[in-house]
Amino acid sequence: MDTPGPVLELHGLLAERTTHRDPAVIADLDARIRSRFERPLAVMITDMAGFSTITQQAGIIHFLALIQHMHGLCVPVIEAHGGHLIKAEADNLYASFPEPILAVDAAVAMRAACDADAKLRGVLDRVRVAIGLGFGPILDIDGHDFFGDQVNMASKLGEDIASAGEILLTRQMAEQLSEHPLASALVPHSAKISKVELDYFSLGVVG
Numbered sequence: 469m470d471t472p473g474p475v476l477e478l479h480g481l482l483a484e485r486t487t488h489r490d491p492a493v494i495a496d497l498d499a500r501i502r503s504r505f506e507r508p509l510a511v512m513i514t515d516m517a518g519f520s521t522i523t524q525q526a527g528i529i530h531f532l533a534l535i536q537h538m539h540g541l542c543v544p545v546i547e548a549h550g551g552h553l554i555k556a557e558a559d560n561l562y563a564s565f566p567e568p569i570l571a572v573d574a575a576v577a578m579r580a581a582c583d584a585d586a587k588l589r590g591v592l593d594r595v596r597v598a599i600g601l602g603f604g605p606i607l608d609i610d611g612h613d614f615f616g617d618q619v620n621m622a623s624k625l626g627e628d629i630a631s632a633g634e635i636l637l638t639r640q641m642a643e644q645l646s647e648h649p650l651a652s653a654l655v656p657h658s659a660k661i662s663k664v665e666l667d668y669f670s671l672g673v674v675g
Contacts, residue, residue, distance in 0.1 A: 474610035478505065501607070509564045509606040510571035510641065511614065512551065513622045514542065514578070516559035517596040517632035526592045535559050538595045541581050549574035552611050560627065564614055568603045568644035572671070575599045575635045576650070583633070598634050600626025603641040624661050625668055635671040642669040 471479075478501070485497045516538055523531045539556065546553055546563045550570045554562040565571040578597065586594040602618030602625075609615075618638060625636040637645075637654070645651045654669040 472612045475612050478609055505607045505609060506605050507608055508604065509566065509608055509614070510568040510601065510603045511606060511619050511622045512563045512565065512571050512575060513600045513626040514561045514597045515627045517598055519559065522592055530592070534593070534595060538597065541585055541595055542578050542597065545574055545578045545581055549577065554611065554614055564606070564608065568641055569648055571601050572645060572648065572650060575601060579633055579635060596632035598626050598630030598632060600624065600630060600636050601641045602638040603644055621666065624666065628661060629659060637669045637671060639667045639669070
């Protein structure tokens with residue numbers, strides 16, 4: 469598979485950066501990278517729950533089929549809320565949204581879609597996702613990949629902390645929702661991950 473042009477462009481700038489020791493040159497390259505790729509984005513990272521249990525009881529092929537079913541449930545929700553699917557790796561989805569509220573609404577709709585589908589299925593056939601959301605300055609490689617502190621934090625929330633059906637938000641994401649009807653459903657938490665103190669919020673079910 470050919471490497472997309474924007475990815476090659478970033479790789480070239482980073483390779484040039486590694487050849488210099490002059491702080492002024494490095495600062496200039498950093499500014500060029502930020503000018504070219506950095507923008508405020510909301511990010512969503514999801515993780516399917518139950519991998520070990522389902523795989524042990526029903527087999528890996530069954531779980532792989534569930535991943536496909538999860539894509540069918542969740543990807544249309546992302547797209548319907550103005551989101552862009554950056555990539556799908558194993559049982560994880562990585563998406564970006566131009567506005568925080570769109571990402572939150574998509575997460576709520578995604579949870580609802582999985583819950584409705586689960587009512588029609590047996591225990592080992594249900595798709596349950598954990599969702600992490602973040603917002604901030606992100607290096608967006610023209611939709612081919614993305615990088616940033618909020619991507620990392622959303623990944624920690626979605627993959628390491630959130631349980632099945634939970635929606636967790638970074639503090640930076642939660643701060644964007646002061647006027648959103650769901651703001652009253654946010655519950656603060658804190659955790660220490662990889663020696664980093666992380667303040668985050670869970671979004672309960674409303675109505």
